[in-house]
Amino acid sequence: MVGLRFVLLTLALPVLGSWIRVRSLPLAARIAVYFGTGLFTIVAEMFVLSMLGVRWSFALLLPLPIALVLWRGPLARRHAGRWPARADEPSAPRPASGRSHAILLLALFAIAILTSVVLAAGATSGDFVFFWGVKGQRWAQERTLDYAFTKEPSHYMHPDYPPLVPLYYAWTMLGGDGALDWWGAMLATPLFLLMSTAALWGFARYADIRAADSLAAFFATLYALFYIRNAVAGNAEPPMLFFETLALAALTCWRERPGEHDAIAAIALSGVALTKVEGGVFVALVLLTTWIVRKSAWRIGVLPVLTLTAWLIFGYVHGLTDTYVPRDDLSFAYIGITVKEMIRELSLHLGYTPWIALAIFLFSGRVRAALPYLAASLGFILFLLAIYTRAEPHLEWSAGRTLMTPFLLALFGAVAAQRSSASAPHS
Amino acid sequence: MYGLTVHRLPTITAWLFALAFVVIAAREHLARGGPMLARTISSSSSNNPKSAEETLLLYEHASKTIPRGATITVLKPNNRADDKQVLRVSHGQLPFHRVVPQNTAPDFIITLGGTLDDARYEQIHESPAGTIWKRVRW
Numbered sequence: 255m256v257g258l259r260f261v262l263l264t265l266a267l268p269v270l271g272s273w274i275r276v277r278s279l280p281l282a283a284r285i286a287v288y289f290g291t292g293l294f295t296i297v298a299e300m301f302v303l304s305m306l307g308v309r310w311s312f313a314l315l316l317p318l319p320i321a322l323v324l325w326r327g328p329l330a331r332r333h334a335g336r337w338p339a340r341a342d343e344p345s346a347p348r349p350a351s352g353r354s355h356a357i358l359l360l361a362l363f364a365i366a367i368l369t370s371v372v373l374a375a376g377a378t379s380g381d382f383v384f385f386w387g388v389k390g391q392r393w394a395q396e397r398t399l400d401y402a403f404t405k406e407p408s409h410y411m412h413p414d415y416p417p418l419v420p421l422y423y424a425w426t427m428l429g430g431d432g433a434l435d436w437w438g439a440m441l442a443t444p445l446f447l448l449m450s451t452a453a454l455w456g457f458a459r460y461a462d463i464r465a466a467d468s469l470a471a472f473f474a475t476l477y478a479l480f481y482i483r484n485a486v487a488g489n490a491e492p493p494m495l496f497f498e499t500l501a502l503a504a505l506t507c508w509r510e511r512p513g514e515h516d517a518i519a520a521i522a523l524s525g526v527a528l529t530k531v532e533g534g535v536f537v538a539l540v541l542l543t544t545w546i547v548r549k550s551a552w553r554i555g556v557l558p559v560l561t562l563t564a565w566l567i568f569g570y571v572h573g574l575t576d577t578y579v580p581r582d583d584l585s586f587a588y589i590g591i592t593v594k595e596m597i598r599e600l601s602l603h604l605g606y607t608p609w610i611a612l613a614i615f616l617f618s619g620r621v622r623a624a625l626p627y628l629a630a631s632l633g634f635i636l637f638l639l640a641i642y643t644r645a646e647p648h649l650e651w652s653a654g655r656t657l658m659t660p661f662l663l664a665l666f667g668a669v670a671a672q673r674s675s676a677s678a679p680h681s
Numbered sequence: 682m683y684g685l686t687v688h689r690l691p692t693i694t695a696w697l698f699a700l701a702f703v704v705i706a707a708r709e710h711l712a713r714g715g716p717m718l719a720r721t722i723s724s725s726s727s728n729n730p731k732s733a734e735e736t737l738l739l740y741e742h743a744s745k746t747i748p749r750g751a752t753i754t755v756l757k758p759n760n761r762a763d764d765k766q767v768l769r770v771s772h773g774q775l776p777f778h779r780v781v782p783q784n785t786a787p788d789f790i791i792t793l794g795g796t797l798d799d800a801r802y803e804q805i806h807e808s809p810a811g812t813i814w815k816r817v818r819w
Contacts, residue, residue, distance in 0.1 A: 367706045375719035388773035433776040436722050468695030475702035614694045
């Protein structure tokens, strides 16, 4: 059902991303960080080669990450004696208890249900069949970001959509026969959720947040349900939410000083910027939030802004602008009806219960620490209102997918609130 | 006592909600047929699962049997308004062929439902989803 090439090239990503230095995170979170870093490294290389007009190949893509891994990877660090044993680490996370394992099993069970739904083709996205998968396959065949095919109006390929997902699919086809592994691409959806959960759980444990296991299980079960109901298998939402989770976890879950995971956050935000159009808005809001929290955000802002700018310039130069004609024009004259529909969609079709749970998480921690993230969440909802406001907003078509991001921002408000009330780091 | 409750509140909340979400997910999955290996990626399409599955199986047959590099197009004779959507799917499902717009006369045509009224083409394969036609006259 899933080809060996897809599996091996996906499993290679955490290895190729292991050049990034991580602190003493639990293994699951380290793998998530390496996976995100590897994916961004490879995709960035493919994008740069496309900008230069050079067709990609293993010979061109592998040397850089391999050199980085040999220079800075775990083996190099161990060899240089810079990787202290776990017991010596000042920030070694607490071992998980039996009760932790039980709730984490619940998280894994939710991801298993999602996997089962994907295998039953019950979460297949139309957009995946119409353009995400098609673009990936075409670019892989041409071994470059084929803008001529992508911008052809009769193809309806949404040329302005950022390229990370099709580039990832193209990577999994490298050296193959030119056909996308459609099942593999869909099964990457539960993998992305697993990696997102690992990131949230591992970083929260690292930060000594008491409710780390509970928050991770809450996240995994809720987002598994979201992914099933919104049928996002093969779409860009799962990788975007993975990068968003990784970025927010890196920013909110610190032990010794804020900013200790800035390199990870910068790479993850760059991944967000290169995955979906609204990713740029997310990046802007997170940078603004970080600036409010820390009074400085330039360190994590450079790479994502550079990445987004490079994509926008590439798109402008090659005519990758949207060819999609909206049903009717945007106008704030319709803001009333749009707000009404938005309020209905904010129930998340679960009777607003996820927000109730979130409020409990918030008020059992230090709410003040959550405020910037809640403001960012509100900012994202306002952005959605601005792009939905038209005579017939039809939020029911896509709000289930787009609202996953502001809910995640609010959830990390709860993480920040819990972190602020966590016990002092042990040394 | 109060402090202990507040301390455990997030954990209790998470347990309850996580359990509820898992139950909802499992129940909805079972209501739609439960665990199975679908024959195609569109076998549980929300609009018309059977038709979507048969269509992808026809694409699969075409992909394996039509000579690589041949020009091909796909259309619904009874619903030409769908031409653009059909062409998008065709680009993905016919990876080894040159998919061309419907207003051309390619080497092969796949009709989804309905027949092709064109003397230049001859039927070479039929399935519940449609028919594959080969151009034999110029």
